[in-house]
Amino acid sequence: MSSATALGTDWTDRILELEVGPIAHGGHCVARSDGRVVFVRHALPGERVLAVVNEDGGGSFCRADVVEVLEASPFRVEAPCSWARAGGCGGCDLQHADPAAQRSLKADVLAEQLRRLAGIERQVPVEELPGGPLGWRHRVRLAVDEQGRAGLRAHRSHDVLPIADCPLTPPGTLPPVLEHGFEAATEIEVAVDADGLVHVGDDGPVIQRAAGRQWELSPGVFWQVHPALPDTLAAVVGEWAHAPRGGIAWDLYGGVGLFASVLADQVGPDGMVTVVESSRQAVADGKAALADLPQVGWRVGRVERVLGSLGPRPDVVVADPPRRGLGRELVDALCARAPDRVVHVACDPAALARDVALFAERGFRLAELRAFDAFPMTHHFECVALLVRD
Known part of the structure; x- marks a missing residue:
């Protein structure tokens, strides 16, 4: 001390x-x-x-x-937003860095977490997504202050900043919303759909498209904020999952079934894909979107509570857990079911590195790893890892 x-x-x-x-x-x-x-x-x-x-x-x-x-x-470089400063918005951490430098810094963070938490020496580039560093955020949650004014929260604070716009959202999205008053001390979600329509609060459904399909999402149902990320992740999951024809695949934390749609094509009509998702509304939306795929089954509930009753051994597991990752209990339970491979989608490099270390204890090695700059100007990024049994 x-x-x-x-x-x-x-x-x-x-x-x-x-x-x-x-x-x-x-x-x-x-x-x-x-x-x-x-x-x-x-x-x-x-x-x-x-x-x-x-x-x-x-x-x-x-x-x-x-x-x-x-x-x-x-x-x-000069930050494009005046709120990206001391005492400013909590959303952006890296506006003061050149976009290529931002990706390099994120790659350094990933390498450090893998080294420190998993004992793995690996430098993985953080790949740029289409669309550039601004205007990519197609879903944003606004906070509303005690006077009914919407804005964004200050860094590590509940204070609501009286912003006039946010350069991370598509141009013209937020100013008309910010002109309105809302119920005090609430939050409002603003979503831009695949056709460029802006939805505020309960104004839905929100149309999104990815993996060759269309989803009609109820207000508040999760969808990635970067418009290029769903197709990018679906492509990587499809490449690495390699689910056998007639096989069994699990899609854990499956949301509306983006990855399930890809897995269903791989296993075919004689295979089985089980989606586990805790949001009943997401499951309802997913069932509607994938109604033509009878090989996809749905379980509503928390993964840790449902996992033990999922039936036969899966050939492949796709897991897209929340920021905290899977953790020891779930990793142990998954490894006990002995899938051939696990495709782990992660939005937190530390949680991913901890999970990779836990899988290694149970005989799974990190075979592939990619990272994507799905949240430019912030410290966040998305990773996909392939873990296979030795």
Whole structure:
């Protein structure tokens, strides 16, 4: 414990001059000051900055935000949004970096998580998706303040910022919505469908297309926010799942059945695909979209509760869990069913690396791994891993 921590010194609002170190998982870089770790936002590796401490819990680290760049990285650019700054929006962490540099930083984060949590040395590029770094976000949840004004939340805060627009959404999407008042202290989802129509709140259904199919989604039912991601993921899952004709496949956390549609084509009419999804409305929408595929069956419930009753051993399992990943209990349960391969879709590199390590304990090796920049300007990205039995 440093002397500052031992004395209980609170660094909140202190201005620190920092030599910025590597990127870390979570959208910040790592620096050190007086024996303490400082997680500094809106910085880039190798920079020298002035940063204000905005959060200090009194432990071995604190959080800070850049207020002045003294020596800039060659990859620094001007942020396209005025809210991407100290005290600003919590949505974007990397607007101050060139898009190619953003992908490189994310690749470094993935490599570090694999090394630290799974003991794997692997550098995987984070691949660019079509459409560019702005205008890609086709679904956004707005917070509504006590006065009924919609906006986005400040970083690590419940405060609602009075934005006029967001450059991550398609041009013209948000300004008309933000002009309206809403019920105070609520949230409003805004979705842009495959035809470019804007849906606000319960205004549905939302038409989406991927993998050669069309879905009519009820308001609030999950769909990826980047319009290119569903087809991209479906293609990779199809390539790696390699479900045998007449075989058995499971689609866990299957949503409306995007991956199930691909698996169904592989196993054919004599095979079986089981989708497990906790949202009843998503299952209803998925059943309607895949009504022509009788080999697809549906189970409503939490994966950990349903898994034990899914029947025969699967040839392949596709799992797209929430951000926390699968975890030991589910990995053990899946491995006990001895599938030939598992295709793991993950939106958090740390959770993925932990799961990869757990699979390795049960005799599954990481055979393939790809990563996609599905959330430009933020620290988030999407991964797909193929795990096979040795």
